[in-house]
Amino acid sequence: xxxxxxxxxxxxxxxxxxxxxxxxxxxxxxxxxxxxxxxxxxxxxxxxxxxxxxxxxxxxxxxxxxxxxxxxxxxxxxxxxxxxxxxxxxxxxxxxxxxxxxxxxxxxxxxxxxxxxxxxxxxxxxxxxxxxxxxxxxxxxxxxxxxxxxxxxxxxxxxxxxxxxxxxxxxxxxxxxxxxxxxxxxxxxxxxxxxxxxxxxxxxxxxxxxxxxxxxxxxxxxxxxxxxxxxxxxxxxxxxxxxxxxxxxxxxxxxxxxxxxxxx
Amino acid sequence: xxxxxxxxxxxxxxxxxxxxxxxxxxxxxxxxxxxxxxxxxxxxxxxxxxxxxxxxxxxxxxxxxxxxxxxxxxxxxxxxxxxxxxxxxxxxxxxxxxxxxxxxxxxxxxxxxxxxxxxxxxxxxxxxxxxxxxxxxxxxxxxxxxxxxxxxxxxxxxxx
Numbered sequence: 001x002x003x004x005x006x007x008x009x010x011x012x013x014x015x016x017x018x019x020x021x022x023x024x025x026x027x028x029x030x031x032x033x034x035x036x037x038x039x040x041x042x043x044x045x046x047x048x049x050x051x052x053x054x055x056x057x058x059x060x061x062x063x064x065x066x067x068x069x070x071x072x073x074x075x076x077x078x079x080x081x082x083x084x085x086x087x088x089x090x091x092x093x094x095x096x097x098x099x100x101x102x103x104x105x106x107x108x109x110x111x112x113x114x115x116x117x118x119x120x121x122x123x124x125x126x127x128x129x130x131x132x133x134x135x136x137x138x139x140x141x142x143x144x145x146x147x148x149x150x151x152x153x154x155x156x157x158x159x160x161x162x163x164x165x166x167x168x169x170x171x172x173x174x175x176x177x178x179x180x181x182x183x184x185x186x187x188x189x190x191x192x193x194x195x196x197x198x199x200x201x202x203x204x205x206x207x208x209x210x211x212x213x214x215x216x217x218x219x220x221x222x223x224x225x226x227x228x229x230x231x232x233x234x235x236x237x238x239x240x241x242x243x244x245x246x247x248x249x250x251x252x253x254x255x256x257x258x259x260x261x262x263x264x
Numbered sequence: 265x266x267x268x269x270x271x272x273x274x275x276x277x278x279x280x281x282x283x284x285x286x287x288x289x290x291x292x293x294x295x296x297x298x299x300x301x302x303x304x305x306x307x308x309x310x311x312x313x314x315x316x317x318x319x320x321x322x323x324x325x326x327x328x329x330x331x332x333x334x335x336x337x338x339x340x341x342x343x344x345x346x347x348x349x350x351x352x353x354x355x356x357x358x359x360x361x362x363x364x365x366x367x368x369x370x371x372x373x374x375x376x377x378x379x380x381x382x383x384x385x386x387x388x389x390x391x392x393x394x395x396x397x398x399x400x401x402x403x404x405x406x407x408x409x410x411x412x413x414x415x416x417x418x419x420x421x422x423x424x
Contacts, residue, residue: 006330181309
């Protein structure tokens with residue numbers, strides 16, 4: 001790992017200011033992706049701005065019809081939160097299956113969301129649960145936030161402060177876990193909001209995406225049989241050393257169906 | 265440019281000057297010369313480097329020393345009593361022969377304590393699932409899982 005300058009941000013404004021003024025800075029959240037990336041010299045920022053000392057970026061709460069997770073909250077805290085388990089169990093379950101226990105103690109929601117890793121779980125949680133990504137500058141709907149492979153709508157000097165998940169009528173997240181890394185080979189969040197449905201897929205394409213055909217079918221009838229025969233095209237999906245794009249396409253239908261089965 | 269870091273390791277206040285890129289595990293092994301904490305994969309996968317940071321298991325190869333500023337660290341050297349009496353988790357690893365070559369053992373024991381702290385009374389399936397971030401290439405995990413379940417019961421009894 002190349003060396004860098006280290007800064008402990010006092011508050012979000014301080015972090016944002018440094019992000020704008022320094023040469024080639026990066027925000028350091030839990031570091032579960034960033035530090036391995038630096039070790040491999042896939043990135044060599046001039047400065048790291050650590051958010052860990054900012055107390056009001058930590059914690060979860062239920063506010064009205066939303067579950068609010070502050071940006072520096074580790075996955076283990078979301079998974080173990082009695083409030084989240086009660087209000088939005090699908091989110092607690094998603095967080096509790098990221099990586100391994102030691103990774104969940106450090107990895108944060110803000111870091112995961114800002115990275116937009118194609119195989120990360122939280123992007124499916126955000127899009128499937130109609131979340132709003134709150135930054136120091138604005139509120140961004142999850143649908144407009146994830147733009148592509150490791151690409152988000154975040155602009156210069158913008159720092160994620162919290163993620164607000166809309167509490168659904170019911171929801172379930174199903175993933176085919178890579179047996180070694182724990183990353184999603186395919187992960188599907190299915191959520192029902194009254195007469196509306198959302199189906200968000202991670203792990204399969206270069207970026208999280210929704211399946212409108214499945215959503216429409218579930219809105220007609222929220223049952224496994226509604227989507228069991230909907231085939232997903234492999235055209236835009238990823239094939240790699242782990243499995244082919246065709247296999248991922250197949251898994252999407254299987255895991256979406258299983259998610260609905262778990263709810264009805 | 266070196267940075268001054270201060271933390272508590274096994275109850276003792278320590279400090280040192282490190283580069284920003286110095287990993288916590290390097291600080292522990294190379295600056296403090298406590299070599300019980302191992303580096304296996306250096307990629308956050310094998311768990312040989314697990315230590316407790318403010319009482320919670322973390323992988324010290326994927327944490328900067330500067331991120332541990334002001335924290336309380338416990339390493340494998342800090343588990344046994346002052347008179348050398350083994351921690352229940354260490355004793356159980358010995359009783360159940362939860363090791364062969366011993367390389368992964370410091371991380372396994374530290375993770376075992378973390379599991380016992382967080383999930384008292386966890387069943388075998390849970391313990392195996394919780395161990396997914398710790399890799400042993402010798403034992404097949406049988407003795408390790410038995411040791412963690414056994415020590416967990418002893419620690420539970422001591423708490424109540």
